[in-house]
Amino acid sequence: MPDMGRLLAEDLVRDVPDFPKPGILFKDITPVVQNHAALKEVVQLLAEWARPKQVDAVVGIEARGFIFGAPIALELGVGFVPLRKLGKLPYNRVAEEYALEYGTNTVEMHADSVQPGQNIIIIDDLLATGGTAAAAARLVERLGGRVAGFGFLIELEFLEGRKVLSPYDVHALIRYP
């Protein structure tokens, strides 16, 4: 018998060794989104978590964050804001840099995508070191928004991204110690 507390999505996450480089065990979420029931489960659970927050908009982190973020926005009755890699957004932008293992990366949002005083949740598929998510929060706050929390399908607890995002509310449906 299936464990009633276990998510369908958890059974579908696929471990891919040595991607994107040797020694990394990649959590592949494509089998989750390819399964209608699992995709629906993830969207509904993250929307349930977000609903009491009176969210004004959902920010999704490029690219897998779009797959969950847009349906969550529709479920919550609000708009969807894409956070993108450097050079992808065409209009007036704000940018934030964050550190990688080697070098830096930059993410951008449109300057008119968040209004002062709005309650924002930030969605991505996976929380690793938290660098991108923290940069997303800085962008939202530079635009005058309030970060009401971060929602993830997966959290890699051993990378301690949750500490980087403290004291924000961080919610992950599946946590790997």
Next chain:
Amino acid sequence: MPDMGRLLAEDLVRDVPDFPKPGILFKDITPVVQNHAALKEVVQLLAEWARPKQVDAVVGIEARGFIFGAPIALELGVGFVPLRKLGKLPYNRVAEEYALEYGTNTVEMHADSVQPGQNIIIIDDLLATGGTAAAAARLVERLGGRVAGFGFLIELEFLEGRKVLSPYDVHALIRYP
């Protein structure tokens, strides 16, 4: 009085001159997705178009195609398949190259993402020359799927992408001559 035949989304598409390079008038769809009613309108209209096709899965083209494709898959009661740029998908893949103005580009799908005999629709935000969409169709067919049609928010008719995708069913909500 508003024209009842006109989409809310059409009023929200933003023209950005000289992006990504001089001489290009870029159609920015972020104001559409940031507006809940407009995002919902686009998803529902494309889902209505697709519903009679008995679709088994929705393929979305990275990255803006994810924003519309995932909600359309949820609306249709099927799974979502991401088509990604080279090197982004971790598992066993099939790849197709297509021509750009200068050089080539490559897109990939997971080899297990479409099953033989499945009816597939391919979703993106915008139809320009049709190169990416045609490569997506070749990938679906290499995996044994049947392309039931292409759905776009926007079609740039002067680039004649529709010809490249002939004889497939091509549906666009907003067409610029």
